[in-house]
Amino acid sequence: MNDTSPSPGRPPTDTPLLEVRNLGKYFGNVIALHDVSTTVLAGHVTCVLGDNGAGKSSFIKTLSGVHPPDSGQLLIDGEEVRFASPRDALDTGIATVYQDLAVVPLMSVWRNFWLGDEPKKGFWPFRRIDIPKAKRIAKDELRKMGIDIRDTDQTVGTLSGGERQSVAIARAAYFGARVLILDEPTSALGVKQSAVVLRYIVEAARRDLGVIFITHNPLHAYPVGDRFLILNRGQSLGNFAKDEITQDELTKLMAGGAELHELQVEFAKTR
Amino acid sequence: MTATDATPAVSSTEPTVDERLAHRGPIQQLLLRPEIGALIGTTAVWVFFWSVADVFGTAAGTANYLDVAAILGIMAVAVSLLMIGGEFDLSAGSMTGATAMLVILLSKEAGVLGGAGLSLFLAVPLSLCFALMIGWFNGTIVEKTRLPSFIVTLGSFFMLIGAKLGFSKLFAGQVVVEGLDDAQGYGFWRNVFAASWVRNEHLWESRDVVWTVLLIAGVVLVVVGILETSYRRAPTKDATGLLVAGVGTAIALVGFIALLRTDGVGANTLFGAVTGIGVLMASLGYGRWRFPRLGKRGHLQLDRSSARLVGVGLAVIVVAVLLAAYLDASSTDNVGLLITVGFSRAMFVAGIGVAGILAVLVVAGRIPVWSPLLGILICAVPGIGYLMTRQAARSVIFVVLAVAGLVALLVASTRAAAWSAAAGLAVELLISVALIGLAFFIRSESTSEKFRSQLFTVILLIALALACSALMGYLFTIRTAPDDAADAFGRRAAIAGVFVVLLATAVKMLYTTAAENEVASGVIRYRVSILWFAIFAVFGTWLLLRAQFGNWIFAVGGNKEAARVQGVPAFRTKTTLFMMVSGAAWLSGMLIAFRLNSVQANVGDGEEFEYIIAAVVGGNLLTGGYGSAAGGAIGSLIMSMSTQGIPFAGWNTNWRFLFLGVILLLAVAGNTYVRNKAASSK
Numbered sequence: 001m002n003d004t005s006p007s008p009g010r011p012p013t014d015t016p017l018l019e020v021r022n023l024g025k026y027f028g029n030v031i032a033l034h035d036v037s038t039t040v041l042a043g044h045v046t047c048v049l050g051d052n053g054a055g056k057s058s059f060i061k062t063l064s065g066v067h068p069p070d071s072g073q074l075l076i077d078g079e080e081v082r083f084a085s086p087r088d089a090l091d092t093g094i095a096t097v098y099q100d101l102a103v104v105p106l107m108s109v110w111r112n113f114w115l116g117d118e119p120k121k122g123f124w125p126f127r128r129i130d131i132p133k134a135k136r137i138a139k140d141e142l143r144k145m146g147i148d149i150r151d152t153d154q155t156v157g158t159l160s161g162g163e164r165q166s167v168a169i170a171r172a173a174y175f176g177a178r179v180l181i182l183d184e185p186t187s188a189l190g191v192k193q194s195a196v197v198l199r200y201i202v203e204a205a206r207r208d209l210g211v212i213f214i215t216h217n218p219l220h221a222y223p224v225g226d227r228f229l230i231l232n233r234g235q236s237l238g239n240f241a242k243d244e245i246t247q248d249e250l251t252k253l254m255a256g257g258a259e260l261h262e263l264q265v266e267f268a269k270t271r
Numbered sequence: 272m273t274a275t276d277a278t279p280a281v282s283s284t285e286p287t288v289d290e291r292l293a294h295r296g297p298i299q300q301l302l303l304r305p306e307i308g309a310l311i312g313t314t315a316v317w318v319f320f321w322s323v324a325d326v327f328g329t330a331a332g333t334a335n336y337l338d339v340a341a342i343l344g345i346m347a348v349a350v351s352l353l354m355i356g357g358e359f360d361l362s363a364g365s366m367t368g369a370t371a372m373l374v375i376l377l378s379k380e381a382g383v384l385g386g387a388g389l390s391l392f393l394a395v396p397l398s399l400c401f402a403l404m405i406g407w408f409n410g411t412i413v414e415k416t417r418l419p420s421f422i423v424t425l426g427s428f429f430m431l432i433g434a435k436l437g438f439s440k441l442f443a444g445q446v447v448v449e450g451l452d453d454a455q456g457y458g459f460w461r462n463v464f465a466a467s468w469v470r471n472e473h474l475w476e477s478r479d480v481v482w483t484v485l486l487i488a489g490v491v492l493v494v495v496g497i498l499e500t501s502y503r504r505a506p507t508k509d510a511t512g513l514l515v516a517g518v519g520t521a522i523a524l525v526g527f528i529a530l531l532r533t534d535g536v537g538a539n540t541l542f543g544a545v546t547g548i549g550v551l552m553a554s555l556g557y558g559r560w561r562f563p564r565l566g567k568r569g570h571l572q573l574d575r576s577s578a579r580l581v582g583v584g585l586a587v588i589v590v591a592v593l594l595a596a597y598l599d600a601s602s603t604d605n606v607g608l609l610i611t612v613g614f615s616r617a618m619f620v621a622g623i624g625v626a627g628i629l630a631v632l633v634v635a636g637r638i639p640v641w642s643p644l645l646g647i648l649i650c651a652v653p654g655i656g657y658l659m660t661r662q663a664a665r666s667v668i669f670v671v672l673a674v675a676g677l678v679a680l681l682v683a684s685t686r687a688a689a690w691s692a693a694a695g696l697a698v699e700l701l702i703s704v705a706l707i708g709l710a711f712f713i714r715s716e717s718t719s720e721k722f723r724s725q726l727f728t729v730i731l732l733i734a735l736a737l738a739c740s741a742l743m744g745y746l747f748t749i750r751t752a753p754d755d756a757a758d759a760f761g762r763r764a765a766i767a768g769v770f771v772v773l774l775a776t777a778v779k780m781l782y783t784t785a786a787e788n789e790v791a792s793g794v795i796r797y798r799v800s801i802l803w804f805a806i807f808a809v810f811g812t813w814l815l816l817r818a819q820f821g822n823w824i825f826a827v828g829g830n831k832e833a834a835r836v837q838g839v840p841a842f843r844t845k846t847t848l849f850m851m852v853s854g855a856a857w858l859s860g861m862l863i864a865f866r867l868n869s870v871q872a873n874v875g876d877g878e879e880f881e882y883i884i885a886a887v888v889g890g891n892l893l894t895g896g897y898g899s900a901a902g903g904a905i906g907s908l909i910m911s912m913s914t915q916g917i918p919f920a921g922w923n924t925n926w927r928f929l930f931l932g933v934i935l936l937l938a939v940a941g942n943t944y945v946r947n948k949a950a951s952s953k
Contacts, residue, residue: 086836087838090838096836098836103830103833104825104826104829104830104833104834104896105829105830106825106829106892106896106897107822107825107826107829107896111822111825111826114822115822115823115826115833115834115837115839116823116826116834116837116838116839117837117838118819118822120819127818127819128813128817128818128819129817129818129819129821129822131817
């Protein structure tokens with residue numbers, strides 16, 4: 001997988017697609033996020049790692065316009081933006097694929113793919129979905145992501161977990177997303193399915209999207225990531241480019257990484 | 272055989288095949304539709320009442336149950352859409368009465384009984400506005416408070432009941448408001464909502480010719496559609512096939528016309544046989560023209576399990592015929608062998624049960640869908656009507672055993688077809704021979720003219736169709752790969768055929784002939800509500816399947832949060848759905864008000880459950896996200912057929928609730944099973 005990912009590091013001439021500067025978010029006196037900074041480049045994958053409660057979901061929700069940030073700045077193409085709603089973020093090209101509510105299981109693949117922005121034909125009273133076109137494009141776009149759907153009429157519920165995530169990813173990519181936020185896409189999946197989703201993540205980056213990949217699994221993050229933001233209790237533990245950190249260090253930095261190491265040592269002694 | 276050299280040529284023209292995709296035949300695709308269970312149920316219910324009640328199948332009966340279906344169906348379609356959108360509306364029933372009452376109150380003379388004295392040109396639109404407002408209110412409360420719609424609309428249900436009773440008492444001093452026909456503009460609106468088509472006044476002497484031609488054309492189109500989607504396309508067309516098909520068609524037509532113009536058993540049998548041969552030639556010629564030959568046919572020899580089933584099936588059919596012939600028809604109290612009338616009634620119920628189980632099996636795909644089982648069911652259920660012609664025991668035994676025997680043969684035919692094409696052909700031909708035998712048995716033994724002529728003909732036609740399809744399956748290659756062009760063509764042909772058949776039926780039902788008019792008892796009246804119902808059902812189906820809004824309905828019902836995240840305006844979608852239901856309630860209310868000219872305060876109260884039952888029977892998922900608008904319409908047909916059919920059959924109308932309950936349970940169980948089956952078939 002390493003060889004397929006784009007080379008790490010940021011070329012100095014490139015303005016980041018999305019930049020987060022000293023972001024802070026407070027719920028009453030609870031600090032959800034404090035002084036978090038990172039960058040997302042087109043064609044690169046930025047991984048956000050952290051254990052449960054580290055502030056990952058607050059981070060996503062702030063980026064996708066659900067919560068306005070309390071301090072710090074969001075910059076898109078070097079210009080500061082403020083989102084009033086998720087729709088705003090979507091219009092700016094930030095698409096979020098949530099882990100559990102990405103698709104409607106009882107609807108067919110093509111209906112899911114186009115949901116909310118269906119291609120239409122005909123004039124008003126008889127305005128209807130252009131079904132052949134919708135099916136064709138859905139099939140083509142999914143194939144570009146490397147998913148060969150047998151029949152776009154089959155319901156999404158019959159797809160595997162990884163394929164469902166990929167339908168959502170392909171959809172976001174097609175609808176002009178520039179930054180794709182993936183909320184724990186691999187957490188509910190088995191090893192093979194996770195590998196499938198990781199492949200789609202790399203595929204999305206190769207198509208020049210900036211990807212923010214949220215996960216608690218460094219094993220999933222390291223092979224695909226170009227930049228790693230590690231969160232713990234709402235604070236940034238560091239924001240590294242790939243050449244600045246190894247997988248072992250990454251694991252250790254994660255909350256629990258040190259504890260796991262201690263555990264290993266302890267077990268080794270007692271055996 | 273020549274088939275061996277044809278095979279390589281065919282496989283090279285085959286498009287790239289996705290090996291994971293098992294080709295879905297047209298009937299299999301149809302089976303994935305939510306409303307298919309209800310469609311089969313409608314057929315079964317229709318056939319059942321056709322066999323037990325003389326008036327049911329006639330125009331008079333049709334006008335009667337369609338009228339009941341219309342008012343229920345308009346609501347059921349709207350409630351189906353709402354249910355797919357994930358909500359309920361318990362106020363829908365009392366809403367119909369409320370709008371009907373409102374329009375009367377608004378149009379009554381000012382000062383008299385609190386009337387507003389409005390022209391109906393104002394009162395009718397105003398009551399629509401009122402209905403839409405209630406719908407908007409329901410939707411807004413449900414969405415804003417996030418309370419279950421069950422509770423919210425229960426609240427508006429009681430509010431509407433209270434308001435209806437209170438206002439009618441207050442203004443009219445009684446719980447009924449009347450005198451709509453005095454209002455200004457009544458004539459116009461009565462035409463819109465309560466016009467009717469009197470069949471007795473519409474004579475059309477060539478009706479039967481038109482009917483026959485349309486019916487045959489429709490059936491031919493459907494058959495062509497099924498063939499085109501089932502068989503592989505030949506790379507080159509064989510002109511001899513076309514010639515054979517043409518000659519066959521001509522022979523069939525000549526035979527058929529002669530059949531219609533002659534009387535007497537001898538001539539009828541002769542020309543019937545001529546027609547049959549013509550049809551067989553036509554279908555085989557068509558196959559030769561369009562489809563490549565089958566390469567490997569295998570041997571006639573059966574595998575052991577199929578052979579055993581064939582034996583069982585034939586034995587059971589023979590026993591059925593012998594028993595039915597042995598048990599004397601005239602004794603109804605005790606028919607011997609401990610079989611009493613009570614026992615035969617129990618068997619009667621068992622017969623219905625068997626028919627139901629078979630329907631489920633067909634739907635589940637356990638029994639091959641391309642097999643003519645449906646046809647056999649349609650023949651079998653009316654055999655129960657034998658029971659009603661005072662030949663209780665023998666008819667029940669005959670029906671149950673004959674069906675069981677045919678089913679055994681059918682299962683055998685699938686197994687045999689999997690073994691080899693030749694073995695499948697043998698068993699299928701055996702089934703059609705058995706069917707022909709049964710048809711002649713019914714013809715010679717039945718005392719009812721209906722069975723002697725109509726059922727006899729239908730069973731023979733099914734046997735003929737089965738024989739044709741068996742031979743074609745043996746001679747030509749079934750398609751296993753998708754072929755979009757052929758599928759699209761086939762689907763269009765089949766749909767057009769269904770419409771032509773419906774048109775034929777409409778012609779037959781709407782027009783009368785002088786001869787028919789002479790023997791007609793009473794006036795047969797089709798009300799305009801049926802037209803409204805048809806328009807509403809078509810509109811609902813189109814909206815759900817073709818329009819963007821339909822996509823949103825599925826989405827908000829299936830996963831509201833996902834829909835919202837995708838930019839679907841969930842609030843607007845749901846509110847619109849509630850407003851559609853109350854708009855439909857307004858339409859129903861107008862249909863009631865202009866028919867009766869007076870409205871009782873309790874009109875429609877409690878009927879919301881019937882709408883929900885109709886929607887669920889029609890295959891809509893109670894929890895939302897899945898279903899069809901047409902399903903609601905079909906569900907309401909089933910319900911009205913049962914409620915009207917029971918009195919037609921001369922039974923106590925109180926049985927209808929038992930009947931409805933059984934239908935509801937069967938429908939839900941069947942639909943759930945089908946849905947799981949559909950969802951798991953990748």
